[in-house]
Amino acid sequence: MRSTLSLTDTVSRAQKHLATEVDGNFILMSIEGGTYCGLDEIASDIWRRLARPLTVEALCQAMAANYRGDREQITADVLELLASLRDQRLIDVG
Template identity: 30%
Template sequence: MNKIISTNDVVSQVESNIVSDMDGEKVMLSIENGKYYNLGDTGGEIWECMKEPISIQDLINTLVMKYDVGEQICRDQVIGFIDSLRVQGLVKIEST
């Protein structure tokens, strides 16, 4: 299913993953599909923000305040990252 992600959508982690911190980067094992993922530094930060359900706009606002990045670039990259996590079955996205 190809869903268009909106900044109003709420995203959260799927619980069947084991996440570890390795040299400042998040590495994850999906129990569901048996694959490893290196989320990197910023991806790990996004992952941490999704421990509890969060709107994508709130996530973008958090990252814009923390990093030296414009909102449009941040939005594009965050939505792309979340979409790739969605395709792998690693996050839940709920429309509001």
């Protein structure tokens, strides 16, 4: 079982991946993991922000400011997406 992500973790796109944008949404493939996934509009926004390393906390703050939703729900949703991307080897966590 993988460790839980922390708000203080730094996240960024993995080096070995392929990504293409179709109608504003990304399709990703992990070269190391051999997996692929499609991202919806909000997940694609997160993917764009992961072009540079940032903390999970900073990412959650940016998403909450941009989408003006419930902060706790946004944080939970971001953590869930990041865990999935990590498990597919699409992001690096440090």
